[in-house]
Amino acid sequence: KAGVTQTPRYLIKTRGQQVTLSCSPISGHRSVSWYQQTPGQGLQFLFEYFSETQRNKGNFPGRFSGRQFSNSRSEMNVSTLELGDSALYLCASSLMGGMNTEAFFGQGTRLTVV
Amino acid sequence: QQQVKQSPQSLIVQKGGISIINCAYENTAFDYFPWYQQFPGKGPALLIAIRPDVSEKKEGRFTISFNKSAKQFSLHIMDSQPGDSATYFCAASWSGGGADGLTFGKGTHLIIQP
Numbered sequence: 585k586a587g588v589t590q591t592p593r594y595l596i597k598t599r600g601q602q603v604t605l606s607c608s609p610i611s612g613h614r615s616v617s618w619y620q621q622t623p624g625q626g627l628q629f630l631f632e633y634f635s636e637t638q639r640n641k642g643n644f645p646g647r648f649s650g651r652q653f654s655n656s657r658s659e660m661n662v663s664t665l666e667l668g669d670s671a672l673y674l675c676a677s678s679l680m681g682g683m684n685t686e687a688f689f690g691q692g693t694r695l696t697v698v
Numbered sequence: 699q700q701q702v703k704q705s706p707q708s709l710i711v712q713k714g715g716i717s718i719i720n721c722a723y724e725n726t727a728f729d730y731f732p733w734y735q736q737f738p739g740k741g742p743a744l745l746i747a748i749r750p751d752v753s754e755k756k757e758g759r760f761t762i763s764f765n766k767s768a769k770q771f772s773l774h775i776m777d778s779q780p781g782d783s784a785t786y787f788c789a790a791s792w793s794g795g796g797a798d799g800l801t802f803g804k805g806t807h808l809i810i811q812p
């Protein structure tokens with residue numbers, strides 16, 4: 585059974601640009617959550633999608649957005665990139681979602697903003 | 699944002715010893731407590747999880763101990779091996795979900811010396 589797949593693995597972007605990250609969940613999983621991981625702040629929740637609807641949202645500015653497609657694949661978009669957006673972005677999938685069910689993480693996308 | 703406090707920040711244990719990592723939480727609504735293991739360049743991998751209706755859960759060499767009244771839970775790694783060297787994160791969430799998603803501790807960098 586394939587795990588959670590995130591693409592690309594690495595990205596380098598210039599301040600002010602925008603970026604789109606992709607996540608393919610485990611087959612049959614309908615919930616996709618996104619997290620930002622930095623050395624200073626650790627792992628922080630961005631948002632969760634279930635059946636193409638954003639169900640939960642963390643405390644991040646509106647520059648961070650996402651969407652989910654009918655096949656449960658999800659994309660995350662960051663507009664007007666700032667240096668502080670440099671981080672490892674992790675996607676996690678779970679069967680039915682809800683915040684107290686098993687979540688499986690992908691390897692992440694390492695975003696560097698220069 | 700509700701916090702989960704994790705200690706120690708780093709830990710060195712001899713091969714064959716017991717590694718103990720502690721976490722404390724504030725939100726009494728939390729009802730799911732997973733532990734994740736992360737190797738460099740990889741996403742966090744779910745190790746073991748517990749719900750507050752039990753005080754202990756064991757899976758192989760990994761045990762979670764849970765103290766509801768003290769709002770604390772801990773991970774014990776028995777017979778620690780060099781392959782256990784990784785960063786460990788405790789987390790917590792609640793059925794209501796909301797803005798926090800999985801709330802993570804800051805992580806413990808564990809080194810098992812051969």
